[in-house]
Amino acid sequence: MIRVRIAPSPTGLAHIGTAYTALFNYAFAKKNKGRFVVRIEDTDQKRHIKEAEKAIFEGLTWLGIDWDESVNTKGEYGPYRQSERLKLYDKKAKELLSRDLAYKDKGAVRFKNPGIEVVWDDLVKGKISFPGTEITDFVIIKSDGFPTYNFAVTIDDIEMKITHVIRGEEHVSNTPRQLALYKAFGVNPPFFAHHPTLRNKDHKKLSKRRDPVDIGIYKKQGYLPEALINFLALLGWSHPKGKEIFGLQEFIDNFSLERVRKSGPFFNIEKLDWLNGQYIKNMSDSELFHQLKIYLGEDYNLKMVEKTVPLVRDRIKNFSEYISLAGFFFEEPEAVKDLLGENARGHLEAAYQFLKGVKKWNRETINKGLLEVIATNEFHTGEFFMDLRIAVSGQKVTPPINESIALLGKDIITDRIKKLI
Ligand code: GLU
Numbered sequence: 001m002i003r004v005r006i007a008p009s010p011t012g013l014a015h016i017g018t019a020y021t022a023l024f025n026y027a028f029a030k031k032n033k034g035r036f037v038v039r040i041e042d043t044d045q046k047r048h049i050k051e052a053e054k055a056i057f058e059g060l061t062w063l064g065i066d067w068d069e070s071v072n073t074k075g076e077y078g079p080y081r082q083s084e085r086l087k088l089y090d091k092k093a094k095e096l097l098s099r100d101l102a103y104k105d106k107g108a109v110r111f112k113n114p115g116i117e118v119v120w121d122d123l124v125k126g127k128i129s130f131p132g133t134e135i136t137d138f139v140i141i142k143s144d145g146f147p148t149y150n151f152a153v154t155i156d157d158i159e160m161k162i163t164h165v166i167r168g169e170e171h172v173s174n175t176p177r178q179l180a181l182y183k184a185f186g187v188n189p190p191f192f193a194h195h196p197t198l199r200n201k202d203h204k205k206l207s208k209r210r211d212p213v214d215i216g217i218y219k220k221q222g223y224l225p226e227a228l229i230n231f232l233a234l235l236g237w238s239h240p241k242g243k244e245i246f247g248l249q250e251f252i253d254n255f256s257l258e259r260v261r262k263s264g265p266f267f268n269i270e271k272l273d274w275l276n277g278q279y280i281k282n283m284s285d286s287e288l289f290h291q292l293k294i295y296l297g298e299d300y301n302l303k304m305v306e307k308t309v310p311l312v313r314d315r316i317k318n319f320s321e322y323i324s325l326a327g328f329f330f331e332e333p334e335a336v337k338d339l340l341g342e343n344a345r346g347h348l349e350a351a352y353q354f355l356k357g358v359k360k361w362n363r364e365t366i367n368k369g370l371l372e373v374i375a376t377n378e379f380h381t382g383e384f385f386m387d388l389r390i391a392v393s394g395q396k397v398t399p400p401i402n403e404s405i406a407l408l409g410k411d412i413i414t415d416r417i418k419k420l421i
Helices: 016-031 050-063 086-098 149-159 169-184 215-220 225-236 248-254 269-281 285-299 302-312 319-329 344-356 363-377 381-393 401-408 410-418
Strands: 003-006 035-038 102-105 108-111 118-122 126-130 138-141 164-168 191-195
Touching: 003 016, 003 164, 016 035, 016 050, 016 164, 016 191, 016 215, 016 225, 016 248, 035 050, 050 215, 050 225, 086 102, 086 108, 086 138, 086 149, 108 169, 118 169, 118 191, 126 169, 138 149, 149 169, 164 169, 169 191, 225 248, 225 269, 285 302, 285 319, 302 319, 302 401, 319 401, 344 363, 344 381, 344 410, 363 381, 363 401, 381 401, 381 410, 401 410
Parallel strands: 003 035, 164 191
Antiparallel strands: 102 108, 108 138, 118 126
16 A cells, blocks of 8 residues: 655654645645645654744644544554654664674764665656765664654654655755665665755745745635645646646546656746636635635625625635735724825815715716716816725725715715715
8 A cells, every 4th residue: 555654853843845835745646645644753852843833733734635644643654743753763773783783972873884885766857876985884773862854764664664755955965864674674665756946036935034934824814725726736846737726636547656757847827817817707706705705704894795705705815815915894094184186185076066966876877977087077087086096995996986976975075075075
């Protein structure tokens, strides 16, 4: 049975790179009816952050990536936290010491590297080889008693019967050390597949300081998990039919390691915005309303939210944009005066006189009446509507203004305009 894993280190928030690697492992497992393991690599005690583990699971759950075995599920290969497996690493280190394949060095234990050439067929990158001279004797147990990454990862991948190691290319240089350990333990190594690392616009590895790497940010800004998954899939893989928009199941059905890109994908937020906007455009009114409800929570007048749905659908790329675009449906705008044009007073006065007398408050009546106001007064149409838009919303960009006026209702509209004249 195919068994894959991710081994995130809980050293920060849930990282988008973890989701990216998880997605490929998950798809590979699902496609091949295998199992997907999430193992927590928490042996770096100095950098360990308690909340990070929870954030990783929450991030994966939000994205719809589900695991078969981990710290919170039963599985025959646990425990799934490395800090709970220290005895095992100790035992394995002793075994190497007794076989003279390792030695003690200033409180640490070092593996004696045989110094022979290491070659493997990487399932993404093809044949990779490292000359034996490049790898020196390396530490497997640190002086604090904790295993190093290379040692723990190898022991765990052996013990957890991992068949395919699918991970970022930053680990290519670790692989020869791990392969040397497999050899020392007399175990056949798994297949390795190193996918390219996510890079930012400057072609640098995504960094916590510069780039939006925390999965939580995307949730907060109102991106859809489906769109983020689609985006991550597109970054590292190409659809056999060249499609750009596809769901997780379609990704799984079409997934193969051969189609994973060989060179560094570039993390382009504009592309994510475009994709997310497409997902929003393609939703039914009730779906979009449902999603907005989840995002906005209880503080918003939901009846009003529902009515704004058709007005905003083509104008927002994520749900935080809904708040900036449509916030004036829920709250009186501030600092409106600063934005108004020089003829605003006349425009608003005339608009007010007309609007307060409107009997049948709907888009058609309002539109027709306002055009008459413009004609009678010989106003500049663009300037007139801009002042009206600003008076009603406090902003220069809104959904169609006549529809917005119709939606907000006579009392609110006349009240907002009156305050400015
Ligand atoms: N903790 C490592 C990482 O998150 C795991 C690498 C591996 O998959 O072997 O990069």
